[in-house]
Amino acid sequence: MEIKTYKSSFDYSYTLGAFPTIELLRHQKDKVIKVLIHSTFTNQNVLDEIYNLIPNNLIEYNDKLINKLSDKENVYIVGIFKKYTSKLNPTEDHILMDNPSNMGNVGTIMRSSLGFEIKNFGITKPGVDYFNPKVIRASMGAIFSLNIETFDSIDDYSNKYNKHTQYKFMLKAKKSLRECSFDKDLVTLVFGNEATGIADKYLDDNALIIRHSNNIDSLNVTNAVSIALYEYHEKRSK
Amino acid sequence: MEIKTYKSSFDYSYTLGAFPTIELLRHQKDKVIKVLIHSTFTNQNVLDEIYNLIPNNLIEYNDKLINKLSDKENVYIVGIFKKYTSKLNPTEDHILMDNPSNMGNVGTIMRSSLGFEIKNFGITKPGVDYFNPKVIRASMGAIFSLNIETFDSIDDYSNKYNKHTQYKFMLKAKKSLRECSFDKDLVTLVFGNEATGIADKYLDDNALIIRHSNNIDSLNVTNAVSIALYEYHEKRSK
The missing domain is CATH 3.30.1330.30 (Ribosomal protein L30/S12)
Incomplete structure (x- = not known):
């Protein structure tokens, strides 16, 4: 070959x-x-x-x-x-990236996700080609320890994994990450596209925001995801 | 011209x-x-x-x-x-990056630092040229809201700003970030070079580690700094 x-x-x-x-x-x-x-x-x-x-x-x-x-x-x-396909484990927690567009970001987030013990990584389409060597490199190989599954949309994911409580990270959310106890049986952290975020129609009472000063518009997406994973891990691993 | x-x-x-x-x-x-x-x-x-x-x-x-x-x-x-020079404000909290080598990282960290309300940004030499357009772009202009000062070394910084309690982020630290109350009058968060970290001789009782699973060696440096800044901000802004 x-x-x-x-x-x-x-x-x-x-x-x-x-x-x-x-x-x-x-x-x-x-x-x-x-x-x-x-x-x-x-x-x-x-x-x-x-x-x-x-x-x-x-x-x-x-x-x-x-x-x-x-x-x-x-x-x-x-x-x-x-290349191979895998399915998310329905009895474990998940992370879901809604149509992520930057390969370096996705790889870096995979590494944080594994570090903070979420091994099930959903991606909605079109999203990046997660087996691109640039993603693999940015993940430092973390990709090979994750279950990765792609979905047509957030709704498609929600239909397939309807026992998970979704925490969507949105700038319009009322509740801060720090207030969230992550005390549900099964948890999914959901993050929007780098440029557009998660569509407003998904805003619900579980939506979360990471509190920061208004000196900046928003945090870099990989940093925001890592902060959320850190907080999740501190609370879930107790 | x-x-x-x-x-x-x-x-x-x-x-x-x-x-x-x-x-x-x-x-x-x-x-x-x-x-x-x-x-x-x-x-x-x-x-x-x-x-x-x-x-x-x-x-x-x-x-x-x-x-x-x-x-x-x-x-x-x-x-x-x-180009202009500035000094750190001695009555406010600081961040100190020990010889950072990646321009995109430094810019991204500047943005997080401003977002979590640390406006005084120290860099030890050689470090990056912080006015390089790549740093400015990664900072999304946050650089223009920061006081930035360079130092010959961590010791040089410590001599000039000896009233600050330094929290050094080191993989060999015993205390976890989550346990730290950040209750001192003046605080400095100190981060090592991307490849080498902070030299072992600086390890002290205030040194901090961000707890994560041993599935990964370490977190990406900009993610680690953002997590530290987030935890700092949540505790200091109370």
Whole structure:
């Protein structure tokens, strides 16, 4: 099989760099097509872990292909894997991103989500192509520990997971994040698109706002999500 | 005076885009050298505000110069200003970034800092050139509402502002952010470099850690700072 520079239509994608590649091998080993190692790479710990995790016949030294896929960046390890689908776990808490458009943001939020123990990550369409190597890289491989499911809309999600209490983060919300106890059985944190937020029609009594001064219009979306996840985690892990 | 593409040695810098330019005019009007407007720009509210805020003779329609400075991005308003220095206010709380290296991170953190009402922003050297247009843009103009002062080191800062209680964010800290009451008269939040963190020798009883699962190594630095600022703001604004 010939490996080409990523397009969203491909049925495979790849990790760029040792860190996300190791996460791929640890958590989605059976999806691995091939691991590429650059001939100048000498970190023995990383090499040992790669050789321990997957069969030798999946490991290839191929400087030319690494250079092609990594587009001038300093990358010495690449993991090529078959894309896969997953479903959210209906008995655990969720995060839902409504049509997120920035790949770096989505990856960074995946990392925070895993850090604050929400392992189920919903995305409404069109949203980003979450297996784009840029998302994977920004997630530092956290993506391989998450269940990810896409939905046509927030309503589509609500129909499929109707036992979860949704907390939508909206600038028009009356209740502040700090006041919320997150004491429901099942919780979903919902965040809007970077530019447009969540549509007004979804405003309800559970909607939350992160209190800040009016010196700024709004917080950066990845920061807002991380603050919400932090508060959620402090209250749920008690 | 001939305006060139930014270099850190220049005694001027510039804002790219309407939003940060308006912030410049609102908060640092006397530093403005010139505002450039693109001939295709037609947002009347923005034009009115610009003409209200600064004298007409500082306003120039110059598509060619805008294109040169903005490097292919869609920019229609540019504000050129004389760089200035400021000092931290000794009677207010501070944030101190130890040698931050990423311009986008510093700008984003400036925006969060202003949002959570810390208006005094210290940076230890070498650190980034905080007047680089990339920092200004990531800050969305928040930079013009902050006092910014640079220091040779954390020790240099501590000598100059010895009445502040420093809370250093370190992965080796014993105390969690959530336990900290921030009940001192004057508070400084201190964050390390993205790659290296704060040196171990600074570890003390006030050092703080943001609790998260061990599924991830660490949080992204701008997210960590925003979480700390949020918790600080919730406790200090009571």
